[in-house]
Amino acid sequence: MKTKKDGIPNAFNPYKQEEVNLILTLAPTHANVKNLAKSLGRTTDAIYTVYRLAYSPRWLKDTLSGMEASQDNVATKIARAKKKFGIFVGHEVK
Numbered sequence: 001m002k003t004k005k006d007g008i009p010n011a012f013n014p015y016k017q018e019e020v021n022l023i024l025t026l027a028p029t030h031a032n033v034k035n036l037a038k039s040l041g042r043t044t045d046a047i048y049t050v051y052r053l054a055y056s057p058r059w060l061k062d063t064l065s066g067m068e069a070s071q072d073n074v075a076t077k078i079a080r081a082k083k084k085f086g087i088f089v090g091h092e093v094k
Contacts (some may be wrong), residue, residue: 002043009041015050020077023050024085054078055089 019040026032028051037044042059051061052055060082063075083088 008043011041011043011046015074015077017077017080019072020050021081021084023047024054024081024087025080034093050074050078052081054087 003011022040023036026036028048033044033047033051036042036047039046060075060079064079066072067076
């Protein structure tokens with residue numbers, strides 16, 4: 001795992017809503033992940049993780065069900081971004 005000592009300026013810093021929004025406005029391609037990681041000062045693994053969480057069929061729903069509305073973490077930021085941009089991929093239809 002890379003840290004700030006390895007030259008990753010935002011390693012372990014909480015995501016800002018704007019960062020999550022930016023990540024989810026771009027398609028999850030390898031080129032976009034590399035560009036986002038460099039621009040946001042994160043690792044490519046961190047960017048891939050945001051995409052995995054955003055597009056996972058059950059993870060987000062299960063995670064959000066155990067949280068209060070006032071919580072502000074990466075899961076709630078991903079949920080806000082998905083709602084804002086109309087991203088419905090990753091939701092199970094019953």
